[in-house]
Amino acid sequence: MRAEHHRYRGSGRLPRSERWRIERLTEANPLWGSNGIAFGPDGRLYVAQYVAGRISAVDLGSGDVEVVVDLDGPVQSPDDLAFGADGSMYITDLTPGRVWRRTPDGAFTLVSDEVAAPNGIACVGDRVFVNEMRVGGRVLEVTPGAEPVVLAEGLAMGNAMQLGPDGCLYYPHMITGEVHRVSPDGGEPELVAEDVHAPVAVRFDRGGSLTVLSRGEEGIVTRIDLFGSGDRSVVPGEVSGMDNAAFDAENRMFVSSFAAGGIAELSPDGRAREVVPTGLVGPFGVAAHRSGTVFAGDNYRLADVDDGQVTTRELLVFSHGVATDDRGRVHLTSQFGDVRTYEPDDRVLTTRARELSRPTGVAARRDGSLVVAETGRGRVVTIAEDDALDVLAEDLDSPVDVAVDGQDRCYVSDERAGTVSLVDGCGIALVAEGLEAPQGIAVLDGELFVVETGRRRLLAIDLATGERRVEARDLAVGLPPGTARAQPALFQHGLPGVPVPFAGVAAGADGSLYISANGEGSVLHLRRRSRE
Incomplete structure (x- = not known):
């Protein structure tokens, strides 16, 4: 298949990075x-x-x-x-x-x-x-x-x-x-x-x-x-x-x-x-499972990626954010307003929350609770193991993704405000500002990784010093450069409109990263280059 006919112009080229090998x-x-x-x-x-x-x-x-x-x-x-x-x-x-x-x-x-x-x-x-x-x-x-x-x-x-x-x-x-x-x-x-x-x-x-x-x-x-x-x-x-x-x-x-x-x-x-050939229709959220399988929220389905092959795990319409936990469960959000938990071995699906307003990013804490970016209401909410819902932060502009660190502290990216913040019961503390459409975020080894879709790059932010570093450039995320497209209303006639793009990032247990390159329909795998 000729590369110029893919949906993202120049999609035959991989992103550039000095510190990571990308495939x-x-x-x-x-x-x-x-x-x-x-x-x-x-x-x-x-x-x-x-x-x-x-x-x-x-x-x-x-x-x-x-x-x-x-x-x-x-x-x-x-x-x-x-x-x-x-x-x-x-x-x-x-x-x-x-x-x-x-x-x-x-x-x-x-x-x-x-x-x-x-x-x-x-x-x-x-x-x-x-x-x-x-x-x-x-x-x-x-x-x-x-x-x-x-x-x-x-x-x-x-x-x-x-x-x-x-x-x-x-x-x-x-x-x-x-x-x-x-x-x-x-x-x-x-x-x-x-x-x-x-x-x-x-x-x-x-x-x-x-x-x-x-x-x-x-x-x-x-x-x-x-x-x-x-x-x-x-x-x-x-x-x-x-x-x-x-x-x-x-x-x-x-x-x-x-x-x-x-x-x-x-x-x-x-x-x-x-x-x-078939492929990914998004992908949007991405998560690394303890088994080594990579899961993706792929708009019409929960998909998994294993040995280069994409499989439809479940048809789940308007799937967006995805996260895994230490128990092997997979959690995902839907543009319809649902948050669900999926047991991959038994193929059991449980609805944890309904009627949220465009939930997007989701993350799992060690105690089994979930943190969800409720984009449509400008909130970050938590869902306990008994499905009790609580508001962690509100009055945000456009929160799209959440991540938790080793101490279960929660970070949230705000696409319209161009910020990443630390949120807890005491309030909101700014971690980074001046970003251009930040979406997917993940914490790894004391650094916060951000997919900055407006500049098509991956940033690393040192959580101790605030220092920033560009980790990868020319990511195929969002619309191709120079392309404008009207965004239809989210819901018309009771049906969701065209899905709002969301480029996720996830950390693997081996220290590698995964990015949903939703501009071309692929998942990127980033592994650190050896320091020689």
């Missing part, structure tokens, strides 16, 4: 998540990348990826796409609620901004239809300059849809596990199938068989001979967290994964052939 534990991700997919007039497979805010085209023969709509364009969060009769690409921009047309020469036209959480999209000749991914959603026909025409209402979260052989539009109800259809000319919607496993995309193969993808961890594909015997088959596959599918002229099925990105060809028996 990638994972390769940079060529597709920053993969959502809606469709074949274009040129025969390439076009991929909408919701988190990245970009659309890429994949040559299925070579696996080469070319960015055709970059994240500095008008589209903020492309979730699905379809091609019209004239070769124009139509795009659902989920978070801001827009539908776009991109002509073959690259010009954009706003089709509609009157659709709430538009997701699934289908073109029927010159007509364009979309549905809404929300409770009580609708199926609509959209035309530039006209009011949307409602075809169906009451969707229990719609998603990828397609025109069937009978001329009807087919779409899933994700919450209820159903597939429905409606005529493009309106009329009463009809239930087609129920008890379908976690349906996320409805597609028809070249033979007219109804194919429904599951968004679950099991990678299930359900096939229904809708216009023949009515028989149903269920096949577990090898792709977790599927989002969409497209069939080529030879009836080969290609699938995307919102959880891990990549593109795979999925055979009828569920086996997967990798076309574009």
Whole structure:
């Protein structure tokens, strides 16, 4: 995969450091998540990348990826796409609620901004239809300059849809596990199938068989001979967290994964052939487990990194901060407002707190309690072993990460204020100021390490003297240099918007450091150079 096609320009180069040897534990991700997919007039497979805010085209023969709509364009969060009769690409921009047309020469036209959480999209000749991914959603026909025409209402979260052989539009109800259809000319919607496993995309193969993808961890594909015997088959596959599918002229099925990105060809028996490799969609928080495994909060999942391989440990939507403790537990925060504790050996997940306002960084103390940066309320809170919640500090600007030292003292980074502070029951003591967007922090050997995302570097701050030292430069964190991107509202229609970037750092038991390079979708491992 050519490096210039990764999401961070120049991602083939490693950061510079005089004191640390730096390597990638994972390769940079060529597709920053993969959502809606469709074949274009040129025969390439076009991929909408919701988190990245970009659309890429994949040559299925070579696996080469070319960015055709970059994240500095008008589209903020492309979730699905379809091609019209004239070769124009139509795009659902989920978070801001827009539908776009991109002509073959690259010009954009706003089709509609009157659709709430538009997701699934289908073109029927010159007509364009979309549905809404929300409770009580609708199926609509959209035309530039006209009011949307409602075809169906009451969707229990719609998603990828397609025109069937009978001329009807087919779409899933994700919450209820159903597939429905409606005529493009309106009329009463009809239930087609129920008890379908976690349906996320409805597609028809070249033979007219109804194919429904599951968004679950099991990678299930359900096939229904809708216009023949009515028989149903269920096949577990090898792709977790599927989002969409497209069939080529030879009836080969290609699938995307919102959880891990990549593109795979999925055979009828569920086996997967990798076309574009999967990878990390963030990563955001990162933590080193006592077993040697590295865990990452990867937006749609808790992922682990072992021997260069990324595995989906659990599908946990909107995961951000991650920490481990001496008992081997993993703690993580969610943009939904939850704090959870995970037992890796037993795969048991316990919710420790709910309804926090955008909790981000999390750290574990020796007594088993947790410290959490509650970014949305400007607080640092503690969660005791019995789940009792207490406020450690408040009236902060934008706290994003926390770290504890050997004496269980708590440090917090404040991204907007540009500070790192020591917080305890007595108040807040400034440790460093004048930083540019500090995010991830970790304490190691009497020094505080800070990912200063505004300057794309790692700082070390001596906690005894306050002396600073630049440990690594040119980190692939945040947006690529020179790129601006509007940040949509955090929540619209009850759904989180595009995740707020968070570059974490963690210390390992061997004195090494791990950094989530969320600008390219990798984890960096930093080991001290020998002093010769």
